[in-house]
Every structure is written in structure tokens, then in C-alpha cells.
Amino acid sequence: MATKPRYYTISWEQFHSDARILASKLINRKDLKKIVCVTRGGLFPAAVLARELEIRWIDTICVAGYDEESRGSEASLLKVPETDGEGVLVVDDLVDSGRTGRIIRELMPKAYFVTMYAKPKGQEVVDDFVVSVDQDTWILFPWEAELSPASPLVRRIEE
Numbered sequence: 001m002a003t004k005p006r007y008y009t010i011s012w013e014q015f016h017s018d019a020r021i022l023a024s025k026l027i028n029r030k031d032l033k034k035i036v037c038v039t040r041g042g043l044f045p046a047a048v049l050a051r052e053l054e055i056r057w058i059d060t061i062c063v064a065g066y067d068e069e070s071r072g073s074e075a076s077l078l079k080v081p082e083t084d085g086e087g088v089l090v091v092d093d094l095v096d097s098g099r100t101g102r103i104i105r106e107l108m109p110k111a112y113f114v115t116m117y118a119k120p121k122g123q124e125v126v127d128d129f130v131v132s133v134d135q136d137t138w139i140l141f142p143w144e145a146e147l148s149p150a151s152p153l154v155r156r157i158e159e
Helices: 012-026 044-055 101-108 120-125 153-158
Strands: 008-009 034-039 057-064 076-079 088-095 111-116 127-131 137-140
Touching: 012 044, 012 127, 034 044, 034 076, 044 057, 044 088, 057 101, 088 101, 088 120, 101 111, 101 120, 111 120, 120 127
Parallel strands: 008 137, 034 057, 034 088, 088 111, 111 127
Antiparallel strands: 057 076
């Protein structure tokens, strides 16, 4: 029997709180003048960090190839900003295996790289993060979730 995947569900309120915690860790970093967010998940925390840190210069690095079906496939770079990372805060929602992070590190070695959430295999790739999550846990972000009615608990047990 296959094991049921474990999920860590994050509400919009929790996400915003975690993003502000990350901003508070960066507040004294006056060297960070630009944000490069990793699309697509990095767009959300980058928006909060840009506001909290009053950074107006924002760009993206566009990477494809990470989803539930193609987890092990190669990443494709669709758009890369022209910078070595000097003065740049690279922002993503999650570091999982560290594959995307290592690619970004090679492209922008001088950048300061942060994520909201980090799994053990990827933690060494980033400079800072807010929440550590078990490697075998799937994070369900608020922009990926739908609200729907839930069955009473007794019915779920019977299924």
C-alpha cells in the first residue's frame, strides 16, 4: 500500500507572517538594492519583501521544470537577468533538493539568496530561510489551494 503524501498547508496569513519574519532578518542589509525573484513561487514573497524593505528594483529569473510529475527532470532557464548578483537579493518560496538554487548560485555568485521554506537537502544552497520542512513533505501554498467544503470527520474515517 502506497503511503499517503504529507502536506504542510500554508494560509495567506501564515505566508504573510513568514514573509515579514524574513524581511525582519534582512532589514539591516543595506547592501541589498535589488530583488531577483525565482518564478513563479518567488513572486509572492518578493512582493512582500520589496514592500517591507522598500526595494523598487525587481527582476525575475525564470526557471521551468519543477512540478510533481517532472521533479527529477532537468531545469530549463527561460530568462536570466544580466548580473553577477552584486547587491541582489534572490528570493524563492522554497528550496527543496537545491537543484534550482545551485543553478542560480552559478549564475549570480555574489547574490544573497533567501527562501521562505527550506527542506534539508537544499538548506546549504541558501543564505537564509524562515521555516524548515521535512524532505518528504509537500508544501501546499495558498496560491495553489482551493477552498472547498470538507466532509465531517466521521465520514472521512469511513472512506
